[in-house]
Amino acid sequence: MTPVEGSKAGDSGEDARVSRTRVDVARAALELLTSEGSDAVTHARVAEIAGYSKTTLYTHWPARIDLIAMAIESLGEMPHHQLTGDLRADLIGELKVFRSGVVDIRLDRVLSGMAEWASVEQMAQIRNRVNTDGQHQMYAMLGQRFSGAALDAAVSMLTGVVACPAIMFGTVPDDDVIEAAVDVVLHDPAGG
């Protein structure tokens, strides 16, 4: 254990070995979650992919929900579009970043996996945090044009343009669908 690795473990008080194990196990759990869904995240399969014994996994993360939670937390901050100040371009850009997240890191499976496990309080909290983070920039942008119920509606609507086809049909919208959605929202006279 080197001082550098030791300091990585930080606040958690874990030693470097556990910290490394955590990274490996989280990566394996995330790989299973996004490729096959949360049902595939079992101690046996995560252990096999991560290269640890099942006993090691059960010692640190006794429940399957622990493995799934760790996988989602390993995602870190949700990706966002770099703002330019042009509202239309920024909304389109943000939806394209969300779409890339669905294609590249299967955010649709993360969303449905969190929803599936949300009856467990631990996951309900993670879901709230991840999804609030995910919609934060959309709220800030649309807040320039909308407030109150119309703001909530606009955020759900634009989120739905990417999330609904992904979760309902396993597809993502083309550029022209994303642009049409943003135009519907921005051309609303009530919102101007």
Added chain:
Amino acid sequence: MTPVEGSKAGDSGEDARVSRTRVDVARAALELLTSEGSDAVTHARVAEIAGYSKTTLYTHWPARIDLIAMAIESLGEMPHHQLTGDLRADLIGELKVFRSGVVDIRLDRVLSGMAEWASVEQMAQIRNRVNTDGQHQMYAMLGQRFSGAALDAAVSMLTGVVACPAIMFGTVPDDDVIEAAVDVVLHDPAGG
């Protein structure tokens, strides 16, 4: 086995006893799916709730996906709003029916459960059928105002007003959010 019950089994060629078992097992599986998520739909728990032996369940439905698929198929047709011819009122009505489906029969869990299992071809097909049925009336209504990419966008957007808060936060929108969403979509000059 009476002739009446025998005829119920119909095309499937199953006898009435299996048909009754199927109804009981599907109901128990759906109860678990909507109350706790698809991970709870195991042979052991379904057998316990339905009042059959695990052996009986394994004989007819060897995989967990069989139980989950049967639960979803037991839902039947998706509920829809009775059309009045007033487009605004009909869109609001359809979204309120969808919202009731989330509250009463936990359609959000059905949606996320289907998404979670969609890497299995059997479930991908069920998901396409159920969700196409679910959006059919919304396509017909919005088709009066939109076409092409804008129609796809509008359907995803209004679906998202109910589906996004349900799947992302476990909440449903108030009436004023549903009404604001419909107004944003209908006031779009490009769609008129």
